[in-house]
Amino acid sequence: MTTLTNLTLKIWRQDGPDGQGRFETHQIPEISDEASLLEMLDILNERLIDEDKEAIVFDHDCREGICGTCSLMIDGRAHGPQRGTATCQVHMRVFESGDEIVLEPWRANAFPVIKDLMVDRSPFDRIMEAGGYITAPTGGAPDANLIPIPKPVADAAMDAAACIGCGACVAACPNGAASLFTSAKIAHLNLLPQGQAERYKRTSAMVDKMDEYFGSCTNHGECEAACPKEISIDNIAVMNADYLKSKFKNRKALSRR
Amino acid sequence: MSITLDPKVPEGPLADKWQHFIANEKLVNPANKRKFKIIVVGSGLAGASASATLGELGYEVELFTFHDSPRRAHSIAAQGGINAAKNYQGDGDSIHRLFYDTVKGGDFRSREANVHRLAEVSVDIIDQMVAQGVPFAREYGGLLDNRSFGGAQVSRTFYARGQTGQQLLLGAYQQLSRQIGLGNVKLWNRMEMVDVVNIDGRCAGIVCRDLMTGEFSSHSAHAVVLATGGYGNVFFLSTNAMSCNVTGAWRAHRRGAAFANPCFTQIHPTCIPQADEFQSKLTLMSESLRNDGRIWVPTSADETRPAAQIPEDERDYYLERIYPSFGNLAPRDVSSRAAKRMVDAGQGVGPLKNGVYLDFSDAIGRLGEDTIRERYGNLFDMYERITGENPYEVPMRIYPASHYTMGGLWVDYELMTTVPGLYAAGEANFSDHGANRLGASALMQGLSDGYFVLPYTISQYLSDWLNKPIPDATHEEFAKVEAEARDRFKQYMAVGGTRSPDYFHRELGKIIWDYCGMDRNATGLEKALSEIPALHEEFKKDLKVTGSDTSINQTLEKAGRVDDFFELGMLMCHDALNREESCGGHFRSEHQTEEGEALRNDDDFAYVSAWEWSGDMAAPIEHKEQLEYEVVKFQTRSYK
Numbered sequence: 001m002t003t004l005t006n007l008t009l010k011i012w013r014q015d016g017p018d019g020q021g022r023f024e025t026h027q028i029p030e031i032s033d034e035a036s037l038l039e040m041l042d043i044l045n046e047r048l049i050d051e052d053k054e055a056i057v058f059d060h061d062c063r064e065g066i067c068g069t070c071s072l073m074i075d076g077r078a079h080g081p082q083r084g085t086a087t088c089q090v091h092m093r094v095f096e097s098g099d100e101i102v103l104e105p106w107r108a109n110a111f112p113v114i115k116d117l118m119v120d121r122s123p124f125d126r127i128m129e130a131g132g133y134i135t136a137p138t139g140g141a142p143d144a145n146l147i148p149i150p151k152p153v154a155d156a157a158m159d160a161a162a163c164i165g166c167g168a169c170v171a172a173c174p175n176g177a178a179s180l181f182t183s184a185k186i187a188h189l190n191l192l193p194q195g196q197a198e199r200y201k202r203t204s205a206m207v208d209k210m211d212e213y214f215g216s217c218t219n220h221g222e223c224e225a226a227c228p229k230e231i232s233i234d235n236i237a238v239m240n241a242d243y244l245k246s247k248f249k250n251r252k253a254l255s256r257r
Numbered sequence: 258m259s260i261t262l263d264p265k266v267p268e269g270p271l272a273d274k275w276q277h278f279i280a281n282e283k284l285v286n287p288a289n290k291r292k293f294k295i296i297v298v299g300s301g302l303a304g305a306s307a308s309a310t311l312g313e314l315g316y317e318v319e320l321f322t323f324h325d326s327p328r329r330a331h332s333i334a335a336q337g338g339i340n341a342a343k344n345y346q347g348d349g350d351s352i353h354r355l356f357y358d359t360v361k362g363g364d365f366r367s368r369e370a371n372v373h374r375l376a377e378v379s380v381d382i383i384d385q386m387v388a389q390g391v392p393f394a395r396e397y398g399g400l401l402d403n404r405s406f407g408g409a410q411v412s413r414t415f416y417a418r419g420q421t422g423q424q425l426l427l428g429a430y431q432q433l434s435r436q437i438g439l440g441n442v443k444l445w446n447r448m449e450m451v452d453v454v455n456i457d458g459r460c461a462g463i464v465c466r467d468l469m470t471g472e473f474s475s476h477s478a479h480a481v482v483l484a485t486g487g488y489g490n491v492f493f494l495s496t497n498a499m500s501c502n503v504t505g506a507w508r509a510h511r512r513g514a515a516f517a518n519p520c521f522t523q524i525h526p527t528c529i530p531q532a533d534e535f536q537s538k539l540t541l542m543s544e545s546l547r548n549d550g551r552i553w554v555p556t557s558a559d560e561t562r563p564a565a566q567i568p569e570d571e572r573d574y575y576l577e578r579i580y581p582s583f584g585n586l587a588p589r590d591v592s593s594r595a596a597k598r599m600v601d602a603g604q605g606v607g608p609l610k611n612g613v614y615l616d617f618s619d620a621i622g623r624l625g626e627d628t629i630r631e632r633y634g635n636l637f638d639m640y641e642r643i644t645g646e647n648p649y650e651v652p653m654r655i656y657p658a659s660h661y662t663m664g665g666l667w668v669d670y671e672l673m674t675t676v677p678g679l680y681a682a683g684e685a686n687f688s689d690h691g692a693n694r695l696g697a698s699a700l701m702q703g704l705s706d707g708y709f710v711l712p713y714t715i716s717q718y719l720s721d722w723l724n725k726p727i728p729d730a731t732h733e734e735f736a737k738v739e740a741e742a743r744d745r746f747k748q749y750m751a752v753g754g755t756r757s758p759d760y761f762h763r764e765l766g767k768i769i770w771d772y773c774g775m776d777r778n779a780t781g782l783e784k785a786l787s788e789i790p791a792l793h794e795e796f797k798k799d800l801k802v803t804g805s806d807t808s809i810n811q812t813l814e815k816a817g818r819v820d821d822f823f824e825l826g827m828l829m830c831h832d833a834l835n836r837e838e839s840c841g842g843h844f845r846s847e848h849q850t851e852e853g854e855a856l857r858n859d860d861d862f863a864y865v866s867a868w869e870w871s872g873d874m875a876a877p878i879e880h881k882e883q884l885e886y887e888v889v890k891f892q893t894r895s896y897k
Contacts, residue, residue, distance in 0.1 A: 034532040049757045054804035061498040067329045089642045115809050129438030133431035134390045138310040138708050141388035148399025158392040
């Protein structure tokens, strides 16, 4: 264990959605490299309370990199410098003594700031409600081993399903697009045999809902680089292919009327 | 409200009780279901699955969560798997065996009929989750794969890499999202339930605080389901998420719901040891790792060499030595205490000598690194991110930490608390795990309660209320409870002391961990019972909350939760002091065998303690539900 000294934090403070934001500077004289970045914020908040100041608001919960609640632009990068790592899993050992660390909320029009470093990501829930499911009401499901699913297919679905819904992909995207998030759910469900019945309806409903809130994808690939679960942009190709097909499928259905 | 404990266990032989209940329960016809409003609090496995299913059935459902999205609930962090008596491996599993393992694993302190029902519906859960698209691990032939878990001699655990909880919660969340999209479930996010309202002897609704604006509001319903999780964060350091708290269950308790077996808490054997004084939480390493990892400590307390240089004959594989038939897969309580004994004896490893090794070198030698990566890759990565050590090269270091709470709101067979119309599901109730929960059984219970139990049992109560008026949120009792809640939060703001809520939480956690943790005794518990009220008094006088109460204020949220942890901590200690035996996660050092194993007292303590709130946290009132075993015979739990 070593101790980092003399860190400077520049942290975004904003009173509310309509407030004028500003950077606030705080000094961290010393901190153990075993501490996580969020533990450093905890310590800073304790200090602020001690000084009768309001604690910095930030979203966080499981601190195990799985719930997707945490969100920070660390030195301008969504979830910070470490690949495949959510903010809550960033430990101080990735920084050096004397560093200046800039902490900002997710940058995206679709995710307005609530306060300080906390943003509103509810458009993700709206996309899920539009079609991010397989219709399978409770009861009446067939035996789980009735449909064998080849292991590579199950693995590919799992790779896509690992998305934690944190929003880093949107924050990292110059267009504020949500294609990686939306396509990960579409690919997860569209790859599986259980998901075939609603495949095209799901794809078109989710993509249309996504377009109500988010920008368009222009293949920058920043999303994949920022994703704490390293979800592949191949999923976006799956989504686009199925979205295109969904248009033909619908025409076919119309022509039968 | 006086408390009577009627477990309402149905007639008939054990294996027929649930079918008997279903055949005879009162139903609400589909057209009438929309006349009933049900409030669900919490969006974890139990809350999400209950909301989705009740919405599908046609009830008007409102779901409250303090998270920004229902997908964040802490069920998501469960790693290892979910048990089900499918017997897909043909290794002798059956509903009876899962039932029996669960009762035995719970050290004979759970209600037989509830556990049998859990084992019965376990098979439906797997079918349901696969139909929803949960990508469980599969064999090359395409069929589902299983692994084994502590406390069982069969492979009945279904898993999705090391992220089973995530995949199951997302499955339930997807089904819930569909119901929200269809308008059958109304979602209230960033809303914290702060009290329960009872009118004329039944639960009439809840009072909430909007975390974004600080506003209080009342919500009435025909029935309320609390799926608010466990209280493991009372220890401050635990594997629970930062916002997990007891407020939902505790406020219900203060309004008349009995709280059962609060001293039954689970200390999980495989967590990453604490690295520093300021640490905010501990991280679990899945129990599934014990399938391939071997646990050991150096035989000498003076050992200073790195693990790889310590020769075989100077290592003590103590679980394999003491419990040869279960070895590294001994149940959680047994493994945790064994680790504590090793560390207490000075044989701990790591810079603070506060852990034991979990070593994969044999498994890597036997199976290759690729196979191990396939099975546990994400856990190994997580370990490396937290500790900076590569577990493919050096053994992991682990130590027990608070993880799960078996105790919770007392419920009858229908999952109703002692307050009519108020239900508790998932970890929030006490129902299925007795004094110790087996691995991969929490996911099973959460989904069982939400998908397959509550949707059946709730109509039994609701049918009596058809076409009868219920008080709405303008009733004076709602106004009264809302005013009390508002005053309480105003008071936290007004104290103007010098210490933050986190300070008090940390101090409280230390007391509970030292005296009501893995090893308890009368002297320590009495000490805790005098120290907690003193600290609580200090909290009331010296608390400091900065910021405002009209916009989001996480310090204020924390103050309310810590306040409730004080009272709960008292009840845990009362319960632990009262239970003069050792069983499961409750180990009283006065009651142990010569080998240091738990010594149960079935003659005097084969009961559920269900506590009534008296208005004074120093004087709770105990009620007892005697446990009657029809099928299972008491025996000493032996994993040797």
